[in-house]
Amino acid sequence: MKTDKLESLYTHIEEKRVLRDFEGIFHYASLLYTASREQNNDHYLIISCYFLGSSYFNTGVYDKAMKYLQEGIRIGEHAPYPFFQMMCYNLAGMVSGTLGDDIMSVEYMLKSYYIALDHQELGYLYIILNNLGVLFFNLGYYEIAKEYFTNAFEERGIGSYDDLKINDGFNIINLMGTSIYLKDDLEYERWLIWYREFQKRFQIVTVDNDYQMYQVLLCAHTQDIARLRAEVVRFLEIAGREEDRLHTFKNLLKVFKVCMQFQEQKLSSQILYELQLILQDYPNYQNHSELKECQVIYANTFKAEQERLQALEEYYDIRQLELSAAHNNMKNTLLLKIDMEQLLYERNQILKENRELERRSEIEEFTNVMNKTAFRTHVSAELETMHQDQYVCLLVIDIDKFKSINDTFGHLVGDQVLLHVVKVLKEVLRSSDFIGRIGGDEFCVFMKNILSLPYLYERLDEILDRLVNTRIEDRQVLSASIGVCMSNHICRYDEIFQKADEAMYHAKHAGGNCYDITELST
Numbered sequence: 001m002k003t004d005k006l007e008s009l010y011t012h013i014e015e016k017r018v019l020r021d022f023e024g025i026f027h028y029a030s031l032l033y034t035a036s037r038e039q040n041n042d043h044y045l046i047i048s049c050y051f052l053g054s055s056y057f058n059t060g061v062y063d064k065a066m067k068y069l070q071e072g073i074r075i076g077e078h079a080p081y082p083f084f085q086m087m088c089y090n091l092a093g094m095v096s097g098t099l100g101d102d103i104m105s106v107e108y109m110l111k112s113y114y115i116a117l118d119h120q121e122l123g124y125l126y127i128i129l130n131n132l133g134v135l136f137f138n139l140g141y142y143e144i145a146k147e148y149f150t151n152a153f154e155e156r157g158i159g160s161y162d163d164l165k166i167n168d169g170f171n172i173i174n175l176m177g178t179s180i181y182l183k184d185d186l187e188y189e190r191w192l193i194w195y196r197e198f199q200k201r202f203q204i205v206t207v208d209n210d211y212q213m214y215q216v217l218l219c220a221h222t223q224d225i226a227r228l229r230a231e232v233v234r235f236l237e238i239a240g241r242e243e244d245r246l247h248t249f250k251n252l253l254k255v256f257k258v259c260m261q262f263q264e265q266k267l268s269s270q271i272l273y274e275l276q277l278i279l280q281d282y283p284n285y286q287n288h289s290e291l292k293e294c295q296v297i298y299a300n301t302f303k304a305e306q307e308r309l310q311a312l313e314e315y316y317d318i319r320q321l322e323l324s325a326a327h328n329n330m331k332n333t334l335l336l337k338i339d340m341e342q343l344l345y346e347r348n349q350i351l352k353e354n355r356e357l358e359r360r361s362e363i364e365e366f367t368n369v370m371n372k373t374a375f376r377t378h379v380s381a382e383l384e385t386m387h388q389d390q391y392v393c394l395l396v397i398d399i400d401k402f403k404s405i406n407d408t409f410g411h412l413v414g415d416q417v418l419l420h421v422v423k424v425l426k427e428v429l430r431s432s433d434f435i436g437r438i439g440g441d442e443f444c445v446f447m448k449n450i451l452s453l454p455y456l457y458e459r460l461d462e463i464l465d466r467l468v469n470t471r472i473e474d475r476q477v478l479s480a481s482i483g484v485c486m487s488n489h490i491c492r493y494d495e496i497f498q499k500a501d502e503a504m505y506h507a508k509h510a511g512g513n514c515y516d517i518t519e520l521s522t
Contacts (some may be wrong), residue, residue, distance in 0.1 A: 006036055006044040013051055022245060026055040041406070046084045053091055057098075066095050077235035083122050086115040090131055096289070097135050109135050126155035130171045136176060147179040158374055169198045173214075180214055181220070200406040205242045212238050213251040221257045232259065234265050238272065246285070248277045251484075256294055265302055272298060289319045330358030364437045366415070367422045375436025378445045381494040382434075388450065391490055393456065394496045395445035395485040396504040397421075397463075400512035402441035409472055419480060424466045428459055444497075456459040460484070460515045468513055479513035481505075487520040496520055 009032040016024030033048035049072030056065035065245040069092040076085025093108035109132050133148030158164065179187035195211060212235040219228035223437050227377045235255055239248045252275050259268040274293050292314050299307040362374030370378065379394070386392060399405075399421060406414040418441070425435050425445065434446040450456055460482060471480045483504025485496050503516040510516070 003039075003041070006032060006041060007175055008041065010044060010047055013047075016101045017051075022055060022058055025051055028052060029055060037304060042075050042325065043081060046072045046081050047078075049075065050084050050087050050091070053088065053095075057095055058244070058246065060287065062095050062099055064433045066092065069095065073082065075145060076287075081126075082115055084123065086112050086119070086128070089115065093135060094131065097138055099213055099251070102139055104133055107340075126152045126171070127167065129155060130174060131172055131180075137174065137181075138335065142178050142181045143518060146175070146182065149175045149178060158404070160389055163200075164198055166202050169195075169202060169204050171209045173207050177210070177214055180217055183221075187481060189329065199452055201306055206247055209235075209238050209242050209251055211246060213255060216255050216258055222262065225262060228262065229259070229264065229267065232271075234262075236270065245278045245281060247274060250473060252255065252278075253290055253294065260297055260301060263301065268298055273431065292319075314465060367418060367437050369422055369443070370434065370436035372436060372438045375434060375438065375444055375446075376493055378434055382446065383487075383491055383496070386490055387417070388490075390448070391450040391488050392446070392448045392496075393450055393484055393486040395443075395447070395460075396497070396500040397425075397440075397443040397445065398481050398504055398508060399441040400479045400481055400508070403417045403433045408477075413472060417472070418480075420470060421467065421480070428462050444500075456484070456486075456517075481501055481507040481512045482515035484515055484517040485520055486517065489520075 009028050012028040013025055013032065016022075016028060021490065025493075029051035032044055033052060036042075036044035049068045052150060053065045053067075053069035053072065056062070065203065069088045072084060072088035073092065076079070076088060089108050093105045093112060096102075096105035096108055109128070113128050113132060115127075116128045129148050129152035133145045133152065134482070136142075136143075136148060137145035139362050143416060149171060153168075153175065156163075156168065156171075159166065171192055174347060176188060176191045179185075187435060195207075198207070215231045216228065216235055219225075219231050232255060235251075239252065242248045248436055252271050256268060256271045259271060271394065272291075272294060275294065277412035279285055279288060279291055295307070295314075299305070355363040357471065362370055362377075382392070399417065400415065402417070405417055418437075421517055422435065422437075427444065429435065429445060429447070432448065434444075436444045436446075438444050447456070447459075461481070466482065468477075468479045472478060481504055483500045483502065485499035485503060487496055499518050501516045506516040507514050
């Protein structure tokens with residue numbers, strides 16, 4: 001029943017998200033955060049952290065946004081919630097970029113990208129690619145941004161205009177933007193066609209806002225002043241209809257700089273007024289100095305000395321507060337970084353221990369070579385992937401009269417004989433060859449990439465010579481029978497092993513201390 005309450009709160013969040021009711025999202029996300037912490041439910045806690053982070057980001061309260069997103073990231077590292085872990089990383093990258101922490105922004109975004117890459121069933125890879133493009137676009141790396149935007153579009157797999165979906169507008173307008181900054185007229189015309197087709201199907205004010213802002217930039221590039229004024233007026237009309245006021249604020253800043261470049265006082269004054277109106281609705285916005293900087297530039301350009309001094313003083317005070325907040329964010333980010341590195345270290349230790357456990361499960365404890373099952377598994381994998389015309393061979397090695405050695409010299413000596421055989425094999429063979437113990441006194445060897453028959457004969461002769469020259473209590477009693485099966489084509493383990501085993505018995509029946517070679521027919 002407790003989980004039902006959490007699910008109900010999450011359902012309310014999704015309902016408010018569809019309606020773009022940001023206050024409603026914040027309200028239910030706050031309730032979900034409190035309830036999930038009380039019930040110690042990480043699944044709903046990471047969900048609430050993401051939506052709270054998103055709510056604070058949309059209102060420009062970046063320190064609180066980062067606080068919740070970092071909490072969500074920590075939860076995601078401990079528990080498998082890839083979707084909201086990905087979303088927390090993605091939004092944390094956007095927050096960091098907004099705050100000017102480009103290094104952490106790239107790091108967060110790439111974390112999000114690799115989660116999306118590992119979990120393509122989530123269907124968000126193209127969105128993350130687009131957001132990475134936005135990051136590099138804002139940094140001024142337009143070629144890199146274009147590559148990410150293009151990859152995002154290709155990831156969508158759009159075959160025709162009718163395949164367009166509502167989110168594709170953001171990707172298309174971003175590709176138009178990069179083509180403008182790269183002065184690539186052909187690319188701009190290409191994406192302009194896509195934009196117009198998108199417009200026929202969807203009406204997204206945010207996309208239209210960006211489009212109109214880019215029309216202003218195009219006029220600035222061509223220095224068409226008359227058209228510039230008309231495009232700015234159209235931009236202001238569209239900007240007034242957008243719900244995402246902070247997005248409008250950022251576009252207004254770009255258009256203001258263009259107007260100031262051409263000393264368009266009336267338009268610049270109008271934009272300043274719009275900027276002020278927006279920030280009245282966002283008293284906690286943490287980049288208020290952007291507006292004050294514009295006021296300083298305006299007053300300085302148009303010789304308004306009194307206004308300039310007042311704006312400078314206000315700019316200084318606000319900038320100090322922003323720097324203090326940025327410092328706190330940096331400290332929190334460093335603490336998260338330390339936590340993440342600790343988690344990564346612990347995870348690597350667990351993986352290392354798991355690999356060691358896996359290795360131990362495959363190793364025959366006494367001789368420290370592969371056991372029968374592991375040998376078969378690894379050789380089978382090699383046989384399935386071997387190249388045609390590449391020779392491999394399997395050796396079955398049986399110690400001659402091992403029972404007699406045990407009976408004559410005792411089991412301790414017999415154990416030493418087994419260890420000595422392994423020592424000889426390791427010294428004679430290559431490190432890439434597989435050695436396994438498949439029975440009490442039987443060993444198997446798998447050799448790949450046999451370059452020539454003389455090489456194989458040398459290895460076999462050396463094994464036999466080393467064994468037969470081993471003395472036990474000054475007596476030469478150690479030898480082995482070796483069966484060899486060669487193959488130059490893909491085959492099954494049972495096939496090559498059976499042939500090698502038969503060859504070993506032929507060597508045994510020939511008196512031992514020799515080898516018999518056969519080849520697996522196609």
